[in-house]
Amino acid sequence: MNHHAVYAIFRFELARFGRTLWTSLATPVITTSLYFVVFGAAIGPRMTGMGDVPYGAFIVPGLIMLAIFTESLNNASFGIYLPKFTGTIYELLSAPVSPFEIVLAYVGAAATKSVILGLVILATANFFVPIRVEHPVWMFAFLVLVATTFCLFGFILGIWAKSFEQLSFIPMLVVTPLTFLGGAFYSIDMLPPAWRTFSLFNPIVYLINGFRWTFYGTSDVPVEASFGATLAFFAICLVVVAWIFRTGYRLKN
Amino acid sequence: MAGILSITGLGKRYASGLVALEDVNLEIQKGEIVALLGPNGAGKTTLISIVCGIVSGTSGTVLVDGHDIVRDYRASRALIGLVPQELHTDMFETVWATLNFSRGLFGKAPDAAHLEKVLRDLSLWEKRHDKIMTLSGGMKRRVLIAKALAHEPRLLFLDEPTAGVDVELRRDMWALVRRLRESGVTIILTTHYIEEAEEMADRIGVIAKGKLIVVEEKAKLMRQLGKKQLTIHLMSPLAQLPEALSAWNLTLKSEGRDLEYTFDGHEEKSGIPELLRKLAELGLEFNDLQTRQSTLEDIFVSLVHRKP
Numbered sequence: 001m002n003h004h005a006v007y008a009i010f011r012f013e014l015a016r017f018g019r020t021l022w023t024s025l026a027t028p029v030i031t032t033s034l035y036f037v038v039f040g041a042a043i044g045p046r047m048t049g050m051g052d053v054p055y056g057a058f059i060v061p062g063l064i065m066l067a068i069f070t071e072s073l074n075n076a077s078f079g080i081y082l083p084k085f086t087g088t089i090y091e092l093l094s095a096p097v098s099p100f101e102i103v104l105a106y107v108g109a110a111a112t113k114s115v116i117l118g119l120v121i122l123a124t125a126n127f128f129v130p131i132r133v134e135h136p137v138w139m140f141a142f143l144v145l146v147a148t149t150f151c152l153f154g155f156i157l158g159i160w161a162k163s164f165e166q167l168s169f170i171p172m173l174v175v176t177p178l179t180f181l182g183g184a185f186y187s188i189d190m191l192p193p194a195w196r197t198f199s200l201f202n203p204i205v206y207l208i209n210g211f212r213w214t215f216y217g218t219s220d221v222p223v224e225a226s227f228g229a230t231l232a233f234f235a236i237c238l239v240v241v242a243w244i245f246r247t248g249y250r251l252k253n
Numbered sequence: 254m255a256g257i258l259s260i261t262g263l264g265k266r267y268a269s270g271l272v273a274l275e276d277v278n279l280e281i282q283k284g285e286i287v288a289l290l291g292p293n294g295a296g297k298t299t300l301i302s303i304v305c306g307i308v309s310g311t312s313g314t315v316l317v318d319g320h321d322i323v324r325d326y327r328a329s330r331a332l333i334g335l336v337p338q339e340l341h342t343d344m345f346e347t348v349w350a351t352l353n354f355s356r357g358l359f360g361k362a363p364d365a366a367h368l369e370k371v372l373r374d375l376s377l378w379e380k381r382h383d384k385i386m387t388l389s390g391g392m393k394r395r396v397l398i399a400k401a402l403a404h405e406p407r408l409l410f411l412d413e414p415t416a417g418v419d420v421e422l423r424r425d426m427w428a429l430v431r432r433l434r435e436s437g438v439t440i441i442l443t444t445h446y447i448e449e450a451e452e453m454a455d456r457i458g459v460i461a462k463g464k465l466i467v468v469e470e471k472a473k474l475m476r477q478l479g480k481k482q483l484t485i486h487l488m489s490p491l492a493q494l495p496e497a498l499s500a501w502n503l504t505l506k507s508e509g510r511d512l513e514y515t516f517d518g519h520e521e522k523s524g525i526p527e528l529l530r531k532l533a534e535l536g537l538e539f540n541d542l543q544t545r546q547s548t549l550e551d552i553f554v555s556l557v558h559r560k561p
Contacts, residue, residue: 002327008357012350019345087341091400094305095358096330252309 013109056129062184076154099245139214152237263313288450291460334406359404
């Protein structure tokens with residue numbers, strides 16, 4: 001194990017985040033606060049059907065997941081796309097590092113930032129609504145697993161993308177809509193039966209509901225299915241990353 | 254001397270069908286400076302990229318100090334430093350941070366004293382806290398060299414190190430290369446500048462169309478392939494070469510005013526005295542003589558344009 005290399009990449013990536021600390025942390029905190037103002041304070045009191053959980057508190061896990069999805073994808077994809085774009089990838093490819101070490105360092109750094117971000121949003125939400133976390137260990141484990149999975153997904157996107165447009169395509173046009181339709185702001189039980197069934201094909205539903213279960217002990221779908229879906233997504237991403245390094249796809253000619 | 258780089262039967266064919274390298278064989282000894290010359294697209298950068306692990310070869314083997322670059326890539330890559338042709342830098346980083354990153358990436362523990370020495374050698378020490386984006390092109394080139402030296406490589410590749418570099422930096426670079434060699438580093442450089450190869454290299458390899466046409470000691474290459482020319486400026490022009498001069502390799506130039514005699518300068522007999530006597534016999538008077546030895550550039554051009 002080239003631990004010096006893993007540490008060097010990890011530190012380098014965190015330093016990059018450090019340079020954009022203000023926008024990286026302030027933006028999601030402000031956005032989350034706005035969600036609370038709009039959904040929590042203005043619309044929330046009119047919303048019912050969340051059991052004993054106030055609407056403002058109900059949306060917290062979904063909001064954290066929304067931020068984790070987009071930030072993980074952006075950070076991890078940018079982390080590996082940037083060296084490709086500037087050409088500095090030559091150094092990484094010519095270094096005595098294994099694919100595992102490269103992934104560990106890049107994905108580890110991006111996931112670290114995502115987890116910190118998730119906890120910051122949780123702390124921010126605590127100012128607005130009373131939050132209880134019934135399964136704190138599971139909550140943290142789920143947060144880390146989802147952040148890592150989406151960072152792996154982002155890493156794949158960063159290698160696949162040939163332009164900045166492609167880089168933002170999946171987060172903007174696939175993940176964000178699926179999250180909004182994935183029960184971040186409502187329980188899918190509130191939907192008409194046909195739409196509810198349709199929603200069950202949206203993988204994001206499982207991620208958000210699993211995370212919400214760690215907070216309030218309730219979920220629209222079985223918790224086992226949530227964890228199973230997350231692990232399956234994680235496994236798929238790992239297989240794709242392994243294939244990328246075995247074939248040199250868009251990394252080596 | 255032990256070989257530090259051993260390339261056997263190396264080939265590279267891209268998916269498009271383009272053959273970038275074909276059966277390249279090259280042995281390089283420790284402490285040598287080898288210059289690879291070749292026109293654009295000849296395969297120089299592809300060759301370097303394969304050895305460094307950036308591009309995968311399609312055939313052949315490469316050993317770096319006995320380590321196979323594929324099976325034993327950790328050991329081989331740790332020995333190699335690469336200065337790429339393009340100015341690829343982390344613009345937003347400081348010089349110091351980027352050097353520390355490079356050293357760590359190649360598996361070495363932090364060593365501020367070594368990095369300071371590298372930066373001082375390259376006149377970059379004062380700039381260590383500057384962001385790379387604020388540096389001039391020449392300074393960025395130095396940063397790339399510093400990055401390549403950060404992990405104390407034993408084999409250094411310089412891919413067109415002096416392209417677009419001013420004269421002063423070029424001379425600094427040459428001096429640095431010599432110092433590195435004195436410390437035991439083997440250096441392989443590609444260049445377009447023939448005088449650079451002439452100035453720096455112990456051996457010269459010429460690549461054209463993916464093939465390594467020749468690898469030879471510089472002096473030997475010039476001896477073997479170099480030609481000498483004698484130009485005789487005639488008093489009155491000749492319409493054509495007299496039959497009596499057919500024994501010499503002569504051509505008529507400048508509308509018959511110059512006789513150009515090409516000969517092998519290393520032969521014991523140049524044939525010049527006989528030629529001059531013959532000219533006198535034929536009553537051909539001349540008022541000037543000039544000899545010229547072919548340069549490495551002439552040799553390079555003739556090699557590259559030689560039909561296979």
